[in-house]
Amino acid sequence: MSTLLFARHELLALRRDPRAWAAAVCLFVLLAAALASSTQMQRAYERTREDAQQASRRTWLGQGSKNAHSAAHRGVYAFRPLPELAPFEPGLHGVLGTTVWLEAHKANDLRDAPDEDGSRLTYLDGSAAFLARTVLPLLVFLLVASSIAGERERGTLKMLLAQGASVARITLGKLLAFGALLLVLIGLAALSSIVLTGSVTRIVGLAAGYTLFALVALFIAMAVSIGASDSRKALVILFAVWTAGTMEPKHDPIRVVPATP
Amino acid sequence: MSNVVSVRGLRKQYGDVRAVDDVSFEIEPGHILALLGANGAGKSTTVHMLLGLVAASAGTIEIAGHDVARDPSGVRRASAYVPDRLALYPHLTGLENLTYFHQVGDGPALTRAQLEAVLERVGLDRAAFDRRASTYSKGMCQKVGLAIALAKEARALFLDEPLSGLDPKAANEFCAKLREVADAGAGVLMATHDLFRAHDTADEIGIMRDGKLVKTLRTSEIDAAGLEHLYLEQMR
Numbered sequence: 001m002s003t004l005l006f007a008r009h010e011l012l013a014l015r016r017d018p019r020a021w022a023a024a025v026c027l028f029v030l031l032a033a034a035l036a037s038s039t040q041m042q043r044a045y046e047r048t049r050e051d052a053q054q055a056s057r058r059t060w061l062g063q064g065s066k067n068a069h070s071a072a073h074r075g076v077y078a079f080r081p082l083p084e085l086a087p088f089e090p091g092l093h094g095v096l097g098t099t100v101w102l103e104a105h106k107a108n109d110l111r112d113a114p115d116e117d118g119s120r121l122t123y124l125d126g127s128a129a130f131l132a133r134t135v136l137p138l139l140v141f142l143l144v145a146s147s148i149a150g151e152r153e154r155g156t157l158k159m160l161l162a163q164g165a166s167v168a169r170i171t172l173g174k175l176l177a178f179g180a181l182l183l184v185l186i187g188l189a190a191l192s193s194i195v196l197t198g199s200v201t202r203i204v205g206l207a208a209g210y211t212l213f214a215l216v217a218l219f220i221a222m223a224v225s226i227g228a229s230d231s232r233k234a235l236v237i238l239f240a241v242w243t244a245g246t247m248e249p250k251h252d253p254i255r256v257v258p259a260t261p
Numbered sequence: 262m263s264n265v266v267s268v269r270g271l272r273k274q275y276g277d278v279r280a281v282d283d284v285s286f287e288i289e290p291g292h293i294l295a296l297l298g299a300n301g302a303g304k305s306t307t308v309h310m311l312l313g314l315v316a317a318s319a320g321t322i323e324i325a326g327h328d329v330a331r332d333p334s335g336v337r338r339a340s341a342y343v344p345d346r347l348a349l350y351p352h353l354t355g356l357e358n359l360t361y362f363h364q365v366g367d368g369p370a371l372t373r374a375q376l377e378a379v380l381e382r383v384g385l386d387r388a389a390f391d392r393r394a395s396t397y398s399k400g401m402c403q404k405v406g407l408a409i410a411l412a413k414e415a416r417a418l419f420l421d422e423p424l425s426g427l428d429p430k431a432a433n434e435f436c437a438k439l440r441e442v443a444d445a446g447a448g449v450l451m452a453t454h455d456l457f458r459a460h461d462t463a464d465e466i467g468i469m470r471d472g473k474l475v476k477t478l479r480t481s482e483i484d485a486a487g488l489e490h491l492y493l494e495q496m497r
Binding site for chain 1: 312
């Protein structure tokens with residue numbers, strides 16, 4: 001018998017499972033909402049930055065005709081653009097500062113950081129990256145917990161073994177099915193991110209990273225499901241793993257070291 | 262005629278406990294052997310060893326010429342199993358369950374019409390073919406279990422308490438269908454608590470106690486009341 005038979009069966013089970021649909025729809029709605037809101041914020045920031053940059057330029061030009069060296073000493077503000085992937089993950093933008101005063105002979109630090117000491121820098125930032133880091137493994141754990149443990153609990157595993165199937169083949173088939181599903185989910189999320197940000201290479205790199213992350217979650221969930229006697233136990237263990245893995249790490253405030261001239 | 266099932270000196274040891282102790286029996290094609298015994302007598306362990314789901318500590322098992330220890334895949338191809346609580350996938354229909362288990366068992370390629378004919382043969386109502394198994398009664402599930410064995414053309418059929426939880430009508434229907442399966446040439450082993458249906462359906466009776474097969478006899482040698490008397494005497 002083919003491993004693909006088990007994979008096809010698992011996909012059919014998922015297709016007919018309203019919980020799987022509800023979980024996938026929830027993940028997509030949350031991701032879409034996070035991406036849409038952060039894209040809107042990025043656009044608003046870019047508009048403000050553009051206006052401020054033009055105002056600074058106008059001020060500089062307004063100094064009239066003078067010696068070029070003196071004009072350079074007058075200085076000008078430069079406003080830092082948001083990183084390309086900011087709609088997905090804000091990163092350290094808020095900590096590093098948004099503005100630098102450019103003047104001759106001086107190396108000034110970036111300033112006007114909304115979160116200067118990093119105290120507002122949090123893992124739970126509500127970004128799409130946060131959702132991918134937390135909700136995606138939770139979805140994997142919820143869907144996979146009962147894959148083998150549920151078969152054992154229902155008694156279908158014994159039936160399959162009596163029909164000549166092996167646990168290894170059944171597991172491989174299920175891994176193929178869940179892996180394909182994750183690829184589709186991450187692929188769709190990556191496509192919509194490319195449309196929103198226009199950045200192809202970085203989004204593809206990110207998607208590859210998150211695929212690897214989701215596959216690790218899938219292997220952990222499958223291992224727990226194989227070892228657990230029933231799906232409830234598997235779910236409790238996986239929920240404990242998820243809680244431990246998504247807990248906010250405690251960090252000290254960031255100490256900004258001034259740049260040496 | 263060569264035996265479909267041949268068991269010699271079968272033993273299963275769990276630590277200090279001997280769950281099955283020196284059990285030997287044979288089943289001819291077309292015959293039903295009913296294993297009787299109290300809970301924990303070793304009936305289910307014996308069935309699981311015949312299927313290769315549990316490794317025997319000692320002894321030999323041959324199913325349709327395949328040795329369980331040396332050729333477990335051959336044994337599984339030649340045999341079918343109906344557990345006490347037949348597990349079907351609730352999200353699949355009866356027909357889809359049959360198709361899936363049939364494909365898993367590497368059975369001969371069958372068309373939808375042929376699979377429907379198998380379900381009809383075990384007495385499943387046609388209206389239930391395309392209904393999800395989550396709506397099935399236990400009797401209907403057991404019929405699908407028999408259909409899986411029939412579709413596979415299994416030479417040996419092992420049933421572990423298939424009548425438990427069935428109402429008398431469903432149990433009678435099931436036994437009648439089981440008899441048909443045996444009459445078609447399969448060797449059947451049924452572990453059960455139901456003395457009277459075992460007497461009515463089986464050709465031979467084996468009584469197990471504390472892992473030992475303490476008595477074997479042909480059902481033609483004794484009536485149902487006599488069997489009950491003998492059984493209770495063995496359990497003392």
